[in-house]
């Protein structure tokens with residue numbers, strides 16, 4: 218039997234601390250996986266479900282966007298993928314009785330962990346203006362309420378349509394189509410807080426905002442640099458790829474302020490050797506200061522330029538431009554300034570340089586450690602400079618590898634979920650559907666919050682996610698959300714965004730990836746795109762949590778009919794009945810999807826074209842890849858302050874908290890911890906085990922405080938600290954964002970630590 222959700226709340230946050238671990242996966246991970254899964258799903262459902270994860274006839278794991286290889290294991294999932302599946306396939310239920318027992322004021326006082334543990338939502342729920350409680354509502358009435366509020370707006374641009382990256386290609390395509398037919402490009406998405414900096418930097422420099430490597434490339438590389446990423450927790454299946462690369466002789470450099478266990482040693486649960494000893498992954502660990510990466514890559518570039526024969530001159534001449542300006546900037550890089558920015562030693566950088574020069578095929582992988590800083594776009598452009606210099610793009614074993622987060626975040630963008638759509642995309646939409654899409658840009662996440670705050674946006678509709686908890690500046694965001702006339706969430710599980718609402722609110726419960734989706738008597742499939750541009754089908758196999766759930770495509774189709782009425786000539790009803798008719802339209806609108814339905818019938822799906830990867834064709838304005846020369850920046854931290862990064866524990870999926878442990882980092886039973894270098898802690902007079910308030914310091918002078926964090930002396934880089942998100946989002950100022958991409962700078966928050974009474 219599956220266990221009951223936790224009864225009490227607020228959750229007792231009483232962290233216990235042990236020494237961090239030095240290896241990831243292995244036997245403990247398997248035991249943990251099965252325990253978590255059975256608690257939520259029971260034994261039979263656990264077996265049935267886990268056997269279908271990432272199989273060619275199964276469903277795509279709702280965890281991360283790491284791709285599957287062509288040869289699949291019987292168990293093609295990881296510990297954290299299994300947790301993601303268990304959260305969704307849980308037998309626990311949130312019914313109208315639950316909402317009758319828990320008024321809004323009660324829900325607003327619960328932790329995100331408690332809310333998530335209550336189970337799957339079973340019926341559409343409505344919170345009328347001034348009401349204390351959500352009440353059950355029919356789908357017809359729910360759509361009528363949304364239609365009424367949308368039609369009452371002064372302009373379509375007063376509505377916001379948010380997407381979180383689990384949404385299928387089919388649902389995403391319909392949502393952007395509906396929003397644009399309604400008349401707005403206000404399509405903020407989780408990408409705005411995630412890999413937007415990667416998209417911006419890559420589009421500017423190589424012409425495509427996506428990664429250029431495949432799994433085979435990783436297996437063939439001589440050198441893989443993993444910068445600002447914790448794959449042991451967030452992309453565990455990537456460790457198998459790194460292991461395989463090492464077996465063929467690759468070297469790995471990890472660049473990180475924290476020594477992450479997964480990068481130290483990997484115990485592959487699928488091989489006997491892996492279970493016993495495991496493989497050491499890191500050949501060199503560069504323990505960089507937060508935000509020092511641009512300076513590091515700039516200096517490496519200077520050193521490459523100074524080495525005879527190190528530059529791939531043919532590639533630079535034939536395929537790039539901007540080399541002279543870049544080279545001048547790189548030559549000006551200075552050892553002392555770099556050592557100060559990075560906190561690294563000269564010998565370490567020289568060792569890295571030798572490894573770079575010894576490698577004929579180099580890949581750089583990165584995630585949030587590079588994308589969530591003020592100078593993130595400039596940092597990633599410098600990574601591109603680094604790869605271009607030695608021709609490491611568009612040939613086997615080499616390239617850029619931004620490792621995406623949500624399982625279909627890359628696909629959602631391909632489908633047109635973007636507040637700044639390319640004119641060519643809108644042209645194609647106009648030609649196919651015969652209406653004139655709005656041409657002016659819409660609002661991203663940060664600008665959407667400002668618009669709500671300023672009363673310029675009035676209806677907020679979310680296709681998944683947990684906007685209120687995932688966004689920066691929690692107090693500002695929550696106050697902004699409360700000003701909305703209507704907030705609507707299409708959700709599988711309860712979260713904070715259902716408790717912090719506009720004047721009226723709706724919760725629309727939907728099918729998840731694991732659920733069987735039947736429309737007009739026929740089983741439907743949806744499709745997703747992984748981090749490496751592979752598109753494939755996903756088929757859920759579980760009986761849905763309740764007969765009242767609608768699929769995401771069905772919700773958008775019915776909403777569109779309710780709002781647009783007979784004036785829309787789009788065949789919304791057909792789309793709902795048969796998703797292959799949506800794919801026929803995608804095939805005509807989005808390049809690379811020709812013969813979409815035929816291509817996904819092939820097991821494993823197909824790979825989207827990528828000019829730089831496939832033929833060194835760079836679709837920039839000039840047809841060449843661009844070297845760039847931004848000034849080097851790094852965060853300047855005043856005396857007595859620390860630079861805080863807000864990151865994930867091993868037991869969470871973004872704002873969904875699976876449990877209160879962070880096994881690899883030695884933390885148990887609590888999340889309010891702040892990891893501080895022991896030398897910094899001593900200088901600041903903070904004993905291990907004492908408690909401190911984290912107080913943000915930002916130019917607006919507003920005090921942002923996160924109280925009661927247990928200080929943990931931890932081997933992070935000097936001057937740096939780390940604490941979990943979303944508890945620390947209260948500290949991230951809304952206007953502290955990356956240049957160009959406008960991504961919240963949630964990895965560089967200047968804080969002071971104030972002793973707080975022991976809690």
Ligand SMILES: Nc1nc2c(c(=O)[nH]1)N[C@H]1C(S)=C(S)[C@@H](COP(=O)(O)OP(=O)(O)OC[C@H]3O[C@@H](n4cnc5c(=O)[nH]c(N)nc54)[C@H](O)[C@@H]3O)O[C@H]1N2
Nearest residue numbers: 297445446447451472507508584585586622864865870871
């Ligand atoms: N189990 C699980 N899987 C997930 C998620 C999850 O929450 N749980 N989330 C998904 C999503 S949406 C995403 S975007 C990804 C996130 O995947 P990650 O980016 O791995 O996630 P974070 O926990 O934010 O870790 C950031 C890493 O960057 C390092 N870092 C921080 N600042 C710097 C810096 O300035 N320089 C360098 N070089 N390193 C730095 C941190 O120490 C940490 O190792 O994972 C996806 N997969």
Ligand SMILES: Nc1nc2c(c(=O)[nH]1)N[C@H]1C(S)=C(S)[C@@H](COP(=O)(O)OP(=O)(O)OC[C@H]3O[C@@H](n4cnc5c(=O)[nH]c(N)nc54)[C@H](O)[C@@H]3O)O[C@H]1N2
Nearest residue numbers: 381411681682683687707708709710712863871872942963
């Ligand atoms: N401080 C700080 N803030 C951050 C980050 C950080 O590192 N630090 N990371 C940022 C990043 S990288 C990201 S991607 C964002 C994440 O932001 P979001 O994507 O908005 O947040 P999630 O926590 O992933 O959303 C979880 C909710 O999605 C719903 N859900 C789950 N599955 C489905 C489904 O199949 N369909 C539907 N309709 N709903 C579903 C459930 O109701 C669940 O409660 O957070 C960002 N915020």
Ligand SMILES: [Mo]
Nearest residue numbers: 411412622623
């Ligand atoms: Mo993300």
